[in-house]
Amino acid sequence: MSDTSTLGPVRVRYAPSPTGDPHVGNLRTALLNWVFARHAGGQFIVRIEDTDRERMVDGAEDRILEALKWLGLDWDEGPGVGGPYAPYVQSERKALGVYAEAARQLIDNGHAYECTCTPERLDQVRQQQRAKKKPTGYDGYCRNKSADELAAEKAGGLASVVRFKVPLEGEVVFNDVLRGPLTFDPSLLQDFVILKSDGYPTYHLAHIVDDHEMGITHVLRSEEWISSTPRHMMMYEGFGWEPPAFVHLSILLGPDRSKLSKRHGDTALLEFRDKGFLPGTMFNFLSLLGWSAGDDEEVMTREQIVEKFSLDGLNSAPSIFDITKLEWMNGVYLRQLPVETLAEMLIPELEARDGLPESIARPLDRDYVTSLVPLVHERLKVVDRAELSEMLSYFFQDEIDLDPAEVVQKGMDEAVTASALESAALALESAESFEAEPLEEQFRALCVELDLKPRQLFGALRVSLTARKVAPPLFDTMVALGRGRSVDRVRRAAALLSGAGTRERTVS
């Protein structure tokens, strides 16, 4: 494969079908097209292929465009931005007669014909073929029908489609940029439909006409299109057009090695957004599925990926979508975020109904939240409401739900713990400077004084202050909580232990 920069201006497209929520696999295809275009200084075009009127899903187109925007894949031509080949929506192009005209051209030059076979007959034929263990496909019944016969049938109300006339012999070869020359036997292909009875083109016709008219130079699409490509080659030949270069990308597989789908959990890109993944993470991660720069770098900015991109780096073997690695990468991106930015992201999540407990008043104090961010910053993998609430709720609650048994550390009893906490409360009250470092110094001294290991005293304090065994660094937590609340909590824990020593403890 040669350097693409010598091939002239690159024009690529992403041509989704609005039949559902945009899937990570689709967006990866879009992303690779975009990266390729940007690398080559070419154009990235978005075209909506809404020719299957029955599978259309309301709102799907909007969500596709939304997903592209979220990932930062801006398009030079397409819906919303227009362009020299507008419209970029196939139903609108169909209304202009673009495809009917193309089909007519193919009929006129002998590469296509009209067919009046009913779906019922087609079904029958297929069943017979299956029974005889023969390849299924159209049997060519209408192929040589006379014009008169056809006219009579149509006059009689029979619906018709246009089929491409597949050559009965010879072979079709095309060169896949990634896989090299691929050879197919056209006799196995059968005459396929290019214009449906509702007047809409099939994908085969529509995308070829549009790719040609829009000057597409490279088609980067998913591997599942390989078997259709010989059809496309024959059509280019029928039209007398120069085909673009084909690059069939490997597909994405779920952990069980079957094609990634809903069964594998969330696969819609926007769900990843909603679950707290950053666009930068998704961009980076998606780019690495089936592509590598050839070096060992994995965490890369958008710009680095664009710069390093090359078709040579594409891998033809299928990739498995590994959510564990995605989460790790999101943690990396989260850690790179400035505290203020992260705070801005966290506030709405915490304020959401399923964020912090309802008892906590909204709106939250922005500065206070910002002061809390460093405490959780490197502990986050995703921005998840439930998890955030778990990690931070005790910073907002007036009273925490303490289990006295958890306050008592290994090698201590309730009495020892209670008196140690009393001393700690005193120390907190009298601390000259309520900052993490001096506090730590002071409390280390207290450990010595009380003959306790830091692990013991600090552990007891941690639970007293947070009601959790696992929490951010102790003294930072104290500072964030403030002197008053810290003292109160430590005192309360001490009281719970000494006063309630003989009482049944409350089960939370």
Place this chain on the structure above:
RNA sequence: GCCCCGUUGGUGCAGCGGCCUAGCACGCCAGCCUUUCAAGCUGGAGAUCACGGGUUCGAAUCCCGUACGGGGUACCA
């Protein structure tokens, strides 16, 4: 059934005929750091490069076959 594509540790990738006693990353395990958890650092386990034949002085890399996985086989894209 038929056609096509693919196959490097659990996972994502590197490798493009000798530099491979197969490299990096995630995950896992251990140690360090340490007040817990993370993060970070260091080390470790884990792959006879799906298998079998060739070609070659030499193959993970080229060819053929087999197995397995995947895709396609529609008036879906």
